[in-house]
Amino acid sequence: MIEDSILAAARALGPASRVMAFTGAGVSAESGVATFRGAGGLWEGQPVEEVATPEAFRKDPLHVWRFYEARRTQARTVRPNPAHETLASWQDRFPGWTLATQNVDGLHQAAGSRNVLELHGGLWRVRCCACGRHREDRTVPLPELPPRCAACGGIERPDIVWFGEMLPRDVLEAASLAARDCQVLLVVGTSAVVYPAAGLVEIAASAGATVIEVNPQASALAHLADVVLRGPAGELLPRVAATLAAS
Ligand code: BJW
Ligand code: ZN
Numbered sequence: 296m297i298e299d300s301i302l303a304a305a306r307a308l309g310p311a312s313r314v315m316a317f318t319g320a321g322v323s324a325e326s327g328v329a330t331f332r333g334a335g336g337l338w339e340g341q342p343v344e345e346v347a348t349p350e351a352f353r354k355d356p357l358h359v360w361r362f363y364e365a366r367r368t369q370a371r372t373v374r375p376n377p378a379h380e381t382l383a384s385w386q387d388r389f390p391g392w393t394l395a396t397q398n399v400d401g402l403h404q405a406a407g408s409r410n411v412l413e414l415h416g417g418l419w420r421v422r423c424c425a426c427g428r429h430r431e432d433r434t435v436p437l438p439e440l441p442p443r444c445a446a447c448g449g450i451e452r453p454d455i456v457w458f459g460e461m462l463p464r465d466v467l468e469a470a471s472l473a474a475r476d477c478q479v480l481l482v483v484g485t486s487a488v489v490y491p492a493a494g495l496v497e498i499a500a501s502a503g504a505t506v507i508e509v510n511p512q513a514s515a516l517a518h519l520a521d522v523v524l525r526g527p528a529g530e531l532l533p534r535v536a537a538t539l540a541a542s
Contacts, residue, residue, distance in 0.1 A: 301531065303522045305538035307479050307505040313391035315477040316382050317470075317495050321484020321510060323402050325376040325529035328369065332486050347457045356441040356450055363418070363453045367435050370400045370418055378483065378509075378528035379406035381536045388539075393473035395466075397485060397492050399455055412470045414462055414492045416455035425449025462491060474498040479505045483528050487514040 308314065320330040346362045375383075383406040386392045395412040396403055401419055403411045422429045423444035432442070442451040456462050471494075474480065480499040487493040493516060500506050500519040508520035509528045517523065524531045 297524070297526060297531070300522055300524050301534050301538055304507050304524060304535045305542055307507065307522060308389075308535070308539055309542055311478040311505075312389055313473075313477045314385065314389040314479045314481070315393040315395065315473045315495075315499065315504075316385070316481040316483060317474075317485065317492075318382070318394070318396045318398060318403070318483045319485025319487075320398060322378050322382075322396075322528050323373070323376070323398055323400055324484065325378065325527055326373045326402060328373055328400055328402075330484075330486075332488075347455075349457050349460060352452055352457070356452070360437075360440045360442075360453075363455075364436055364440070366399075367418055370402075371433075371435050373400070373402065375402045375406035376529040377533045379403055379408070381532040382481075382483070383407040384536065391477070393470070393477065395470040395473065395492075395495065397489065412466050412473075414456070414466055414470060416453070416463070418453065418455070420454035421451040422454040423447060423449045423451050429454060467491065470495055471498060474504075475502045477502075477504050479507065481507050481509060482514065482516070482520065483509045483532070485510070485514060487516040 324330055346359055352359045379402050382394060386408060394403060394408050395414055397415050399416055399418045419431055419433050420429055421432050421442060426447040426449055428444055428446050444451055474495040475498055477499055482496055487496055496516045496519055506520045507522040508514060508517055509524045509531055511526055
């Protein structure tokens with residue numbers, strides 16, 4: 296029964312102070328953002344290897360930028376949903392709160408989450424391939440594709456972590472520390488197949504945290520979950536919050 300799982304989640308969260316949420320594309324699904332590996336997935340008709348690799352960008356930066364322009368255009372029109380909002384509200388409920396996301400859409404921040412650990416970068420930042428300069432750019436559409444660095448004239452790329460690239464070291468370190476230290480880990484809307492991010496679940500579970508999975512389908516690491524909430528995060532997280540607030 297889902298009510299039992301909601302109660303179990305609220306009971307685990309109730310006395311906890313160090314709580315971490317680890318989110319993936321599913322948390323934004325109810326905002327209208329397609330997931331990566333689901334039906335109607337973002338990569339449909341466009342293999343991941345063609346767009347989300349440094350090799351693809353070197354070969355054809357314009358092609359890759361067109362893909363990201365479409366992502367940026369969509370991301371600008373979508374709004375956070377109750378799952379983002381519930382997670383944002385918990386940063387003030389738990390003194391040791393950490394939110395680490397694989398998403399690049401910025402919806403956690405739009406819901407009011409602060410200090411979000413963006414494991415795979417962000418759609419609204421660009422980085423110069425030549426001099427490494429980072430900058431925020433929310434212009435849609437960009438006036439010139441590919442955009443050029445104002446400092447050195449080099450080609451700029453989306454500041455996103457592609458396959459085969461390292462995650463930002465400081466972000467991954469902070470997330471790994473939080474995973475090792477948390478009492479409860481919420482794993483929300485991720486298939487948990489992409490590493491090293493998915494490894495955060497293994498770190499928390501082996502350090503003894505209570506793992507709560509929120510997902511309509513079992514993730515690859517569902518066997519590590521102590522509590523399983525099978526259903527949409529935008530519906531179930533507010534129910535956990537309501538039970539928690541009433542207890
Ligand atoms: C709901 C819901 C609702 C639906 N409510 N839930 C073998 C071959 C090649 C590479 C590797 C390999 N083995 C390991 C690797 C490394 C590779 C990797 O893990 N690959 C695997 C796929 C096998 N990892 C990397 O390359 C990483 N870097 C690295 O390892 O560096 C070290 C290194 C350096 C040099 C050489 C070698 C290694 C980098 C990974 C970067 C990932 N980048 C992407 C693309 C970003 C680009 C972009 O956004 O444009 O990040 S891939 C894509 O997957 C994206 C996501 O962040 C990531 C995770 O996906 P996520 O979020 O879990 O989404 P889905 O779609 O998979 O799942 C959605 C879930 O939501 C589902 O479970 C639904 O059921 C659920 N859901 N509705 C709640 N309403
Ligand atoms: Zn530059």
